[in-house]
Amino acid sequence: MVLAGYGRAAMDWIYLVLIGLVVLFGIAVLVASRRRAARSIDAKTRFRPAPPTPPPRTSVPPATGTVVEEPTAVEPELLEPEVEPEPATLRQRLATMRSALAGAFAGIRGRRGIGPETWDDLEEALLRADVGVAVSDELLATLRQRVDAKELTEPDALLDSLAAEMKARLHGPDRVLHYEPGDPTSPNVWMFVGVNGVGKTTTIGKIANQQREDGRQVLLAAGDTFRAAATEQLSTWAERAEVPIVRGNEGGDPSAVVYDAIESASARQIPLVLADTAGRLHTKTNLMEELSKVRRVAEKGAGRVTEVLLVIDATTGQNGLAQARQFEQATQVTGVVLTKLDGSAKGGIVFAIETELGIPVKLVGVGETIGDLRPFDPDEFVDALFDI
Ligand SMILES: Nc1nc2c(ncn2[C@@H]2O[C@H](COP(=O)(O)OP(=O)(O)OP(=O)(O)O)[C@@H](O)[C@H]2O)c(=O)[nH]1
Numbered sequence: 001m002v003l004a005g006y007g008r009a010a011m012d013w014i015y016l017v018l019i020g021l022v023v024l025f026g027i028a029v030l031v032a033s034r035r036r037a038a039r040s041i042d043a044k045t046r047f048r049p050a051p052p053t054p055p056p057r058t059s060v061p062p063a064t065g066t067v068v069e070e071p072t073a074v075e076p077e078l079l080e081p082e083v084e085p086e087p088a089t090l091r092q093r094l095a096t097m098r099s100a101l102a103g104a105f106a107g108i109r110g111r112r113g114i115g116p117e118t119w120d121d122l123e124e125a126l127l128r129a130d131v132g133v134a135v136s137d138e139l140l141a142t143l144r145q146r147v148d149a150k151e152l153t154e155p156d157a158l159l160d161s162l163a164a165e166m167k168a169r170l171h172g173p174d175r176v177l178h179y180e181p182g183d184p185t186s187p188n189v190w191m192f193v194g195v196n197g198v199g200k201t202t203t204i205g206k207i208a209n210q211q212r213e214d215g216r217q218v219l220l221a222a223g224d225t226f227r228a229a230a231t232e233q234l235s236t237w238a239e240r241a242e243v244p245i246v247r248g249n250e251g252g253d254p255s256a257v258v259y260d261a262i263e264s265a266s267a268r269q270i271p272l273v274l275a276d277t278a279g280r281l282h283t284k285t286n287l288m289e290e291l292s293k294v295r296r297v298a299e300k301g302a303g304r305v306t307e308v309l310l311v312i313d314a315t316t317g318q319n320g321l322a323q324a325r326q327f328e329q330a331t332q333v334t335g336v337v338l339t340k341l342d343g344s345a346k347g348g349i350v351f352a353i354e355t356e357l358g359i360p361v362k363l364v365g366v367g368e369t370i371g372d373l374r375p376f377d378p379d380e381f382v383d384a385l386f387d388i
């Protein structure tokens, strides 16, 4: 009996263990099947075809509005190369002129007090920067008076005062590009004139781009019919700036091309025409007369000439003054664009142009690419020269 009792108890244990094993086995099977399922989802994800790679940005015609970039799961680092580098500051672009002045300023600062050498150094620096004899004499005369009156006794204070005088001289003129809103069928015309190779065509490209970015429609007039390459060059800028262009034939009448461009802009209600003209020597009377005619004809039809911009190459220095006088007579110049300031030590021509001719410098070119055009800011300009 006792043995039979033990046997039953043992059997009960065995059943219990067996049930336990079955339950454990069941759990194990469940876990294994879950893992398999997870692995298969994983595998599906891994072998899913990769999303199509977006085409490289460079192949997309910019801003036509036809190509939409799909948002892609690209890591942020991959986007980094598309971030545009900071544009160079005016100070960096004026490195040539600044280094031309650096020696003189260091000499002046290195002395104790203000003596005859100080004045020699200052005069030399101003003339080297092409400020011109007249302006330079006036600037120094004012400073001498203040030194004589013991208002200025230290070299640093003298240079600070010179900078302030230079800024004061450039204050006042209206440097805004004139644009008259109103009748959409009467476009504003901005004409670009100047001697050969100063940067007229390049400046038109830069301005066209700026204006379009500012939301204003622009049309280019290829008024340089002197050589075929000139029209091609302006066409390239039109493509870069994404603006239309009206071109004529090589050797054709530039006035006719500008007239047609204005009519075309008027018909399309494009409010601004930028007119290129052939470079010409200011001393050639017949060429200057041709330019006067372009201006007259530009006003005959639908257009209004609201700017005549004389483009002057800053590396030519004082010769720019003689050019300005002749172009002013032929076309009533309203402003100067001073180009190539980035490679010039002679930016002082700004003072001569404004003081002697009374024409405001409105823009400065500081490089060859489309973004290298700035409004002329006298304070920024003078600060850049003195902060050596
Ligand atoms: N470094 C520098 N180069 C410039 C600047 N502006 C124009 N250039 C260069 O100057 C050269 C002449 O420029 P263009 O725009 O063809 O000059 P242009 O006055 O139209 O010349 P023509 O039509 O022959 O009279 C080109 O190589 C330009 O890249 C500037 O601000 N800085």
Ligand SMILES: [Mg+2]
Pocket: 200, 201, 202, 224, 230, 276, 277, 278, 279
């Ligand atoms: Mg040109």
